[in-house]
Structure formats: C-alpha cells, structure tokens
Amino acid sequence: xxxxxxxxxxxxxxxxxxxxxxxxxxxxxxxxxxxxxxxxxxxxxxxxxxxxxxxxxxxxxxxxxxxxxxxxxxxxxxxxxxxxxxxxxxxxxxxxxxxxxxxxxxxxxxxxxxx
Amino acid sequence: xxxxxxxxxxxxxxxxxxxxxxxxxxxxxxxxxxxxxxxxxxxxxxxxxxxxxxxxxxxxxxxxxxxxxxxxxxxxxxxxxxxxxxxxxxxxxxxxxxxxxxxxxxxxxxxxx
Numbered sequence: 001x002x003x004x005x006x007x008x009x010x011x012x013x014x015x016x017x018x019x020x021x022x023x024x025x026x027x028x029x030x031x032x033x034x035x036x037x038x039x040x041x042x043x044x045x046x047x048x049x050x051x052x053x054x055x056x057x058x059x060x061x062x063x064x065x066x067x068x069x070x071x072x073x074x075x076x077x078x079x080x081x082x083x084x085x086x087x088x089x090x091x092x093x094x095x096x097x098x099x100x101x102x103x104x105x106x107x108x109x110x111x112x113x114x115x
Numbered sequence: 116x117x118x119x120x121x122x123x124x125x126x127x128x129x130x131x132x133x134x135x136x137x138x139x140x141x142x143x144x145x146x147x148x149x150x151x152x153x154x155x156x157x158x159x160x161x162x163x164x165x166x167x168x169x170x171x172x173x174x175x176x177x178x179x180x181x182x183x184x185x186x187x188x189x190x191x192x193x194x195x196x197x198x199x200x201x202x203x204x205x206x207x208x209x210x211x212x213x214x215x216x217x218x219x220x221x222x223x224x225x226x227x228x
Contacts, residue, residue: 102163
C-alpha cells in the first residue's frame, strides 16, 4: 500500500520569504502522480500543483514549485515570496494511474505566515 | 465556488437520528468520492463511485450508506452514528481516466452528540 509522510506538523515563514515543505512517499509503482493541496480555514481543498512521475522536470505554478526526487521518493513544495494568503494546511498526496485512482494523503503541514 | 457543492455546511445530530449529506458537481466529472477528515489524522477515503458504480468501500461501518443516483450527485446517508464519527466529511470529483487531481467541496462539519 502507498503511504505519504509529512514530517513537519507546523512551519512558519515571514512574508516575502521562501519556505519549503517536505513530503516523502512509498510506492512500488513506477508511474504515478503527486500533488500538493492547500486547505485554508474555509476548509476547501485547493489543488496547488501536480507532478507526473514520468516527467523529470519539476512542476512550477507561479510562486509554487516542487523538488521531485524520484529515486529518493521525495516531493517537497517551495513557496517563494510568501504572502499572508498562503497561510493554510498543506497536504501532500499520491495517486496511482489506474481508473478512478484514489488519492492517499499525508497528515498535513500547517503553514503560518508572519509579518 | 469550486464546482463541487456540499450541503449542509454544518450538521449536529443525535446518535439515534437519520440524516443525509449531499454533494453535487457540474464539472462533467464521472467519478465521485467521500473522504473523512479527523483532527491530526490523514484524510480517510470512504467510498469511490466511478461511472455511478461503487468501486471501493474501505471497510466503512454500515451506519454510513452512500448513494450515487447519477454522475452529478452523491449522498452519504447517516444513521445511529457514534460520537467518534464527528469529523469533516469532504466530497470530491474527478475524471475517471487519467489523474488531473480531484476537485473538492468545502465539506460538511458533522458533530454527533
């Protein structure tokens, strides 16, 4: 079974600074997808970024980028130029490539953004 | 508005009550999911419907009963719940093929008293 581990329950970053959230996963599959989701106090899970395992190039979405290390099974999220609106719970998630593949989530990292 | 709407937003029910959670999506997705989110635990997948057929039931107690009448609607019927069932229940949808990720609703905060 696949597992996703987020070892940082809480992180803090100053506004305009850069922060990196860690995620490791375990799978025996060679092809899969990895995601970072953001859950603000409104509770809605919002997709931040998506990485396809067969692509070597790290995904980037504006201020958000990932460091995908397939051999190490590591998938960290870097947030540049942090903003107050980035404060939220961040969840790392794994999905296989089968039909209606289920998402397996980590326990989340709470990110605080300070002035 | 994300395209996935869940009602009610909050629900308080007694252990002998019967209630239902509703989820609706108009994204053209053909797979829908129920997740349970408890404090300090990973999200737990409860049910998966693909093309309106249940394809996964992760050993969920029978006091939770899902229903998917069409590809746009998903229900979770609740009866004789326990206090430990108090949690945030999230609905999500996706396309069956590929993995573009899920679109989530804002959840129903359930409190069992």
